[in-house]
Amino acid sequence: MSVIQELIRQEDNGTISFGNYLLDSKKKVLDFEVKGDLYKVKTFKEITKLEKNGKMILEVVPGATVHNFNMTEKGANFVLEGNEDLQLTLELAPEMEYKILVDSVNVGKIKTNMAGKVNFSVEMQQDVTKTVEIKKMN
Numbered sequence: 001m002s003v004i005q006e007l008i009r010q011e012d013n014g015t016i017s018f019g020n021y022l023l024d025s026k027k028k029v030l031d032f033e034v035k036g037d038l039y040k041v042k043t044f045k046e047i048t049k050l051e052k053n054g055k056m057i058l059e060v061v062p063g064a065t066v067h068n069f070n071m072t073e074k075g076a077n078f079v080l081e082g083n084e085d086l087q088l089t090l091e092l093a094p095e096m097e098y099k100i101l102v103d104s105v106n107v108g109k110i111k112t113n114m115a116g117k118v119n120f121s122v123e124m125q126q127d128v129t130k131t132v133e134i135k136k137m138n
Helices: none
Strands: 008-010 016-018 027-034 037-044 047-052 055-061 065-072 075-081 086-091 097-102 105-111 117-122 130-136
Touching: 008 027, 016 037, 047 065, 055 065, 097 117, 105 117, 117 130
Parallel strands: none
Antiparallel strands: 008 016, 016 065, 027 037, 037 047, 047 055, 055 086, 065 075, 075 130, 086 117, 097 105, 097 130
């Protein structure tokens, strides 16, 4: 996999890929339309942030490339690429419990706050991608 040169794109399977952690200065794309929703991405080596219809969806520090991002009412899944360990903030349903899997390994449960935000980290290695799944618990 590689960084997203156009900063955000829709994939053939309907997911979106975004971010370029190799940029030295901040770049952004506004009003990228997918299925009637407007996305905004800001990205560079220090942060990658995705907004949907003016609402923060995902923030990754330091910057990363996110491949095949898909979000539903049951959670989210995507593939991460970056040069160092990443701290993620993801907005989900408020006050719900989720299970986090990294490369199909259950790394624990996390409960969203009243705003629906969760924070977690993913250990990265250069030139290695990680598959992340966040699943709502019943």
